[in-house]
Amino acid sequence: MPESVAPPALGLRDRKRIETRHRIAEAARSLALENDIDHTTIEQVAARADISPRTFFNYFESKEDAVLGHTELDLSPEALDAHLAAVAGEPAAQAVVDLAFLVFGETFGDERERLARKELIVRFPQLMRRQVSRMTTVAEAMTGAVRTVLERDPAWGPDAATAQAAEMLLGMVMTALRSAARHEGTDPDEVRNRVVALMRDTAARIAAG
Known part of the structure; x- marks a missing residue:
């Protein structure tokens, strides 16, 4: 069997993006469970995740996507x-x-x-x-x-x-x-x-x- 080769490592930028995406998803989920998804806003999610609403859209297209919490990279x-x-x-x-x-x-x-x-x-x-x-x-x-x-x-x-x-x-x-x-x-x-x-x-x- 060929020798194992080390996998390509995620860069610091990608790791930070994953961490931020997780934080936004956790905020969206907790708010949806507390208030119901229909009464949860992107502004509320952004505030709880300590980001701006504009930054939210760098990670998710909608609050529904954030609640689902998909963590794939770009x-x-x-x-x-x-x-x-x-x-x-x-x-x-x-x-x-x-x-x-x-x-x-x-x-x-x-x-x-x-x-x-x-x-x-x-x-x-x-x-x-x-x-x-x-x-x-x-x-x-x-x-x-x-x-x-x-x-x-x-x-x-x-x-x-x-x-x-x-x-x-x-x-x-x-x-x-x-x-x-x-x-x-x-x-x-x-x-x-x-x-x-x-x-x-x-x-x-x-x-x-």
């Missing part, structure tokens, strides 16, 4: 291009795992976050539409990025890098990351290495079969 083409540059040259499976770390900021395995979001959707069913919309946006952006990873990998190439292949690989990675985070602890390097090893072993067994 998914703009420019940001994804930077992430893809950071994982260039890595084998496909490893590159996709590292891409997930870069985009989700190591929050993929946060079971508490997932359960909190689920409970909020049960209490405020109007959030479901926003949740589905966000999930669709993230899935499309990530699938496109994974296709680029596959196109650049000699083992795949443009012909094999179909949308279906990208979706399958991304699904495997995200499922494995969440599972590893639950069962193997929360240390990012440990989780990442476990997942990369698991995917290599799985691929080898499938090929042998």
Whole structure:
């Protein structure tokens, strides 16, 4: 098995953005639970998070998005291009795992976050539409990025890098990351290495079969 390579590290700017995003989400959730989501305003959320209303919109498009608390980093083409540059040259499976770390900021395995979001959707069913919309946006952006990873990998190439292949690989990675985070602890390097090893072993067994 090839030697493990250290994953691309999140920069200080990205870490600060994640911290601020978490703070805004916590403020939005607590206010929604206290006052009901319909009586919660962006101004109230901004005040509790100790930011300006203008800054709020640098992180979330609406108060509903803030209550849901999605913590992915910027998914703009420019940001994804930077992430893809950071994982260039890595084998496909490893590159996709590292891409997930870069985009989700190591929050993929946060079971508490997932359960909190689920409970909020049960209490405020109007959030479901926003949740589905966000999930669709993230899935499309990530699938496109994974296709680029596959196109650049000699083992795949443009012909094999179909949308279906990208979706399958991304699904495997995200499922494995969440599972590893639950069962193997929360240390990012440990989780990442476990997942990369698991995917290599799985691929080898499938090929042998």
